[in-house]
Amino acid sequence: MDGKRYLDSLDDGREVWLDGERVSDVAGHPAFRGAARELARQFDLQHHPDHRDLLTWESPRTGNRLAQSYRPPRSVADLRAVRRGAEFWFRESWGQHGRSPAFMATILVGLYDFRNRLAAARPEFGANAERYYTHVAENDLVLTHALGDPQIDRSADPVEHPDNALRIVAERPDGIVVRGAKQLTTLAPLANEVLVYLSASFARRGAERFVVWFALPLATPGLRILCREPFGAAPYGHAHPFAARFDEQDAMLFFEDVLVPWDRVFLLHDGALALEGLRRITAWSAYIGLVRYRERLRTLLAVATLAADSIGVAAFRNIQEDLGELTSFVRVLDHFIAAGEADARPTDGGLLAPGDLAATAVWAAETSGRAVQILRRIGGSGVLMQPTERDLASELRPQLDRYMRGRDIGAAEKSRLFRLAWDLVGDGFGQRQDLYEFVHRGDLARNRINLFLRHDQEDVLGRVRELISRPL
Ligand SMILES: Cc1cc2nc3c(=O)[nH]c(=O)nc-3n(C[C@H](O)[C@H](O)[C@H](O)COP(=O)(O)OP(=O)(O)OC[C@H]3O[C@@H](n4cnc5c(N)ncnc54)[C@H](O)[C@@H]3O)c2cc1C
Numbered sequence: 001m002d003g004k005r006y007l008d009s010l011d012d013g014r015e016v017w018l019d020g021e022r023v024s025d026v027a028g029h030p031a032f033r034g035a036a037r038e039l040a041r042q043f044d045l046q047h048h049p050d051h052r053d054l055l056t057w058e059s060p061r062t063g064n065r066l067a068q069s070y071r072p073p074r075s076v077a078d079l080r081a082v083r084r085g086a087e088f089w090f091r092e093s094w095g096q097h098g099r100s101p102a103f104m105a106t107i108l109v110g111l112y113d114f115r116n117r118l119a120a121a122r123p124e125f126g127a128n129a130e131r132y133y134t135h136v137a138e139n140d141l142v143l144t145h146a147l148g149d150p151q152i153d154r155s156a157d158p159v160e161h162p163d164n165a166l167r168i169v170a171e172r173p174d175g176i177v178v179r180g181a182k183q184l185t186t187l188a189p190l191a192n193e194v195l196v197y198l199s200a201s202f203a204r205r206g207a208e209r210f211v212v213w214f215a216l217p218l219a220t221p222g223l224r225i226l227c228r229e230p231f232g233a234a235p236y237g238h239a240h241p242f243a244a245r246f247d248e249q250d251a252m253l254f255f256e257d258v259l260v261p262w263d264r265v266f267l268l269h270d271g272a273l274a275l276e277g278l279r280r281i282t283a284w285s286a287y288i289g290l291v292r293y294r295e296r297l298r299t300l301l302a303v304a305t306l307a308a309d310s311i312g313v314a315a316f317r318n319i320q321e322d323l324g325e326l327t328s329f330v331r332v333l334d335h336f337i338a339a340g341e342a343d344a345r346p347t348d349g350g351l352l353a354p355g356d357l358a359a360t361a362v363w364a365a366e367t368s369g370r371a372v373q374i375l376r377r378i379g380g381s382g383v384l385m386q387p388t389e390r391d392l393a394s395e396l397r398p399q400l401d402r403y404m405r406g407r408d409i410g411a412a413e414k415s416r417l418f419r420l421a422w423d424l425v426g427d428g429f430g431q432r433q434d435l436y437e438f439v440h441r442g443d444l445a446r447n448r449i450n451l452f453l454r455h456d457q458e459d460v461l462g463r464v465r466e467l468i469s470r471p472l
Pocket residue numbers: 099144145146147148151154183184185186187199250432435436439440441442443444445446
């Protein structure tokens with residue numbers, strides 16, 4: 001994929017809705033233009049001779065150079081190559097692109113890896129998974145994924161209230177027909193394809209007719225995409241340096257009796273397999289997601305360090321403690337990522353998966369809000385109160401230079417620094433990024449419970465039981 005091909009690919013008749021209107025030119029619309037161009041820029045980097053070996057690899061099957069993130073890792077060296085490629089993508093986007101192609105591609109690797117288990121249920125599903133992986137990898141398609149059912153009534157059983165879950169309304173010779181909605185799909189207006197599967201809560205609820213995994217182009221007839229309020233636009237000349245480039249959008253997906261051809265179906269009516277598959281297909285994305293989170297935290301730490309310096313608080317003990325706490329998050333992530341590689345284990349699909357990182361999903365959700373709080377505490381009101389570029393060019397400039405400068409920094413640079421902080425932790429974009437960090441790995445409560453229930457502590461339980469079996 002290169003930038004032009006990517007931008008052209010969005011002109012495919014997809015049904016994108018924004019603020020009550022259908023968007024005819026997604027790549028050119030002000031709400032999406034910045035994010036689309038940024039992704040296009042990153043795709044072009046894959047073709048730059050300086051980055052070719054880092055960002056692409058040669059498929060032994062076809063001899064074509066494919067995006068590095070589609071490499072199915074068979075060794076620790078492969079895992080590292082995928083990680084290093086992802087590090088480059090996430091540095092380019094300052095850790096702000098959750099649904100980066102470098103992330104989604106690894107879910108496709110997971111689907112490929114799970115093909116034998118899918119085939120055991122129905123042979124054609126395993127073949128579909130393998131063919132689909134090859135199709136998206138060879139064409140370097142931009143994917144998103146949709147797992148959650150709409151937030152209508154979480155206490156209601158979808159068997160009695162079928163609108164509460166995406167469901168199959170017909171099985172025909174040419175495919176299945178699905179009706180319903182998916183709650184939230186990042187990047188949907190800007191992706192080529194959506195992979196639909198189920199989070200653990202939904203796979204577990206025992207309503208087999210709602211259990212389905214499939215993939216479709218976003219331009220499929222009957223599939224409607226409703227976008228949320230965009231954050232990339234810049235009213236009143238206020239710069240939104242991150243939002244303008246990295247607002248990857250989030251959308252509801254409505255399926256109005258959409259036909260999914262059989263060759264795009266991977267799993268049907270099997271909640272137990274969907275539950276097993278969830279961990280399998282996300283094994284690599286959980287690890288690559290940590291690489292992105294580390295980049296977001298590195299960005300937060302750098303902006304917080306410079307902000308502290310710029311207002312003369314960097315030498316204060318409480319500020320250094322805050323910065324130290326943020327540094328500890330970055331360093332812990334270094335160790336988590338290293339552990340993913342050190343504990344890598346072979347899969348029954350013939351690949352090498354990172355070690356179990358379930359605890360990191362809990363830790364990341366717990367630390368994300370705290371990281372935001374630290375930058376807000378350090379920046380104080382400066383995070384909000386900064387002149388715009390037009391203010392800086394106005395006759396107010398002498399006052400700005402006098403009263404809005406920093407310790408060793410002029411008013412212009414200081415305001416740009418704090419605009420970064422505002423986008424990271426303040427404005428709509430910053431709030432969205434924070435919420436994303438908190439929920440996108442799934443419900444924190446459920447993740448904590450699962451972690452506890454799966455934790456093997458038989459040894460220490462036995463020793464404590466033994467200890468209390470006689471007077472202490
Ligand atoms: C910015 C952003 C981007 C996202 N991107 C994607 C994406 O690309 N693809 C995707 O599939 N999803 C995406 N998500 C969705 C995300 O995975 C969900 O938000 C998350 O799984 C929580 O689900 P929910 O929002 O539906 O909350 P709910 O499930 O409705 O939960 C709301 C609250 O109710 C509690 N609760 C719910 N059910 C129960 C229960 N049975 N018992 C006890 N308590 C309960 C929860 O703990 C929570 O506190 C995104 C979300 C955000 C905010």
